[in-house]
Amino acid sequence: MDGALRLPYKVNMHIFSILSGFSLAFLLLPLAQAAGAPDCVSCHPAYAARKKSHGPAAVGTCAVCHVGEKKGGKHHTFTLSKEQPELCLSCHEDFRAKLAAVKVPHAAIDSGGCTSCHDPHGSTERFFIKDPQLDKVCSACHDAKTKGAVVHSPVKNSCVLCHDPHGGQAPKLLTTAAPKLCLDCHKDVEADLARKHAHAPAKGNCALCHDAHSSAKPKLLRHDGGRALCVTCHKKIDELAKAAKRPHKALDKGCPACHAPHGSSQPALLNASMADLCTGCHKAQKAEVKSPFLHGPVRLAQCQGCHEPHGGPNPLILKTYFPEPFYNQYKDGLYALCFNCHEKDIAKQAKTTTLTGFRNGDQNLHFVHVNSKKGRSCKACHAVHGGKQQKHVREEVPFGSWMLPIKYVKTPNGGNCTVGCHTKFGYDRVIAVLNK
């Protein structure tokens, strides 16, 4: 108070005007009485004895607001000197401009006037709020917002932290439009939204997923955050997952097990790069994806290049069926998974000088390997994720119950391969090798 009284004149007068009525009454009551004001306070002492009294009530200048006394019976009645809110605004001039400028008015001011929320004589609370529990004042008109098991902490007695009771520029009387209003406190979310990939609804309106007041769900979510909430928009993913003969078990842990709901540095809002994310559970593949020679999609950390992360009809949740047998005579469509990216002509053209480097002169060795009754599957020779040999050629190949080693050597114009106890087979793109 000392400090306040030393402020420049205008600032001082404003602070003076909002000082507690008790001190004002103490100072000004004798003056008012000396000026001949009606002594209402001697019959109505409670109005002047509030912890925080409205100035006119405190000093007994009741006639500022109450006029037209009618006597009769035990009581005398009055009318207000002006209608609300005009009566209040005659003194509280600063609110006149504010109320005139609001885009979204508080209906209570028009319907019930200022006294809908403020006690005109005073109260125990700042600004003469009618009830010490502010949320009770609000819930006199509005449904109680604290019904859910999880209540947003500002909602507990703090409606005005988010809503301006005198009206404002933003919808629902918000002091600032969402999401900025929310991000004023939720700085962690603000940091997430600033990442390369932000979830569009989170950037636009937090209330699409969260109930700002209370919810039966954790984190004030509108639905179960495991999956039910996400599929309200991501319907196709839900259909895919529901129809999947081979579900991805990770979905049981809920979408946030893999996706960050607000924002991420990774595409598809993943919690980590796909290689790290997937090998977090698929431990057996952890070493494979660190191999020196990786399959293209693995090199790009794109597990979804071959696998359907939300489940699907094929074993290993592969995007397209891949035959399990080691020997298959090639036919179109058999290796559709691989030929989704690779050129299927490498399995169909016996001669080429352009399609593949795996050729002896112009003899296409891919064609040779797959086009016979005992045609080899792609993964008979290639490790699907990655391996220690060039072209991610496998180190071992199954032969009955044995595992036979494959030794592959790449040379500048070709390479050679030794499988188990077979002799070495070589190839050269410039001068064809004559294998015995």
Added chain:
Amino acid sequence: MTWRGAALLLLVLAPAARASAGHLRNVEVGQPAPAFPALAKSAGRPVLILYLREGQPLSVKALEAATRLHARHKGAVDFVLLKKGQEPIAAPFPVVFDEGERVYGSYGLTVLPTTIVLDKAHRVADVYPAFSREMEDYVEDALRRARGLKVAEEKEPSAAVASRETGLARKLLEHGRHAEALAEADKALKAGDKTPEARLARGEALLRLSRTDEAAKELEAAGPAGRLLLAETRLKQGRGAEAEALLRQALAAGPSARARYLLGRVHEDAGRVKEAAAEYRAATELLLPK
């Protein structure tokens, strides 16, 4: 360059190198791109080569992405679409039939679609094999680099982020609910919020509750951000000289109406009425609309 600098550079370059290296059989990133007739028209300009297969779903998506990239880089980068089939295909840039798969073979493609970015000197700058939703962003960055433009790097939050309790404490302080603000700030610090904002909120709450000694401790820990509030605390503690020193530091950093006002208070307490009036005036002038 120190070994740390070199390690950092490697770390920065690693993702690009990992994605682009080894996807072509016959040419590596950084090497001159094998020439083909359509390339000759683009001498001195960066080029995007999209090699696709007609009707393949991944190629369709890659062409859609390339069309968007073309709209953004039109005039600065030449685009060329290559394909093995002779069926017509609609694209907003030249479409070339790769007769005899000559380009396919000379570059040594292994998958389709493949997107290749060449720099102005027509060296292979980047390669993106097949298609994923990451492709467009990846190639956008590659094109920007090829054009010599800055590539936006995502900034990780450099410092710890203030907790929501700190944010709520700040709101409560704005509403004059100091005891509740203190409770929230306490929660924030207990939960491990190490930001200056958390200490600042707690310090201000303590100051407004007239717990000046505790406030001073907290505001000292908040660093330069807590300077004005610490000055106000010192003033309340009757330590005018310390308050003045803090305020002078604050004013050295830039104009501040609050610092001027508090300085006026310091002068007034010390009986220097004229100086006080001058500071109040200066504070008011700073608040006036320009």
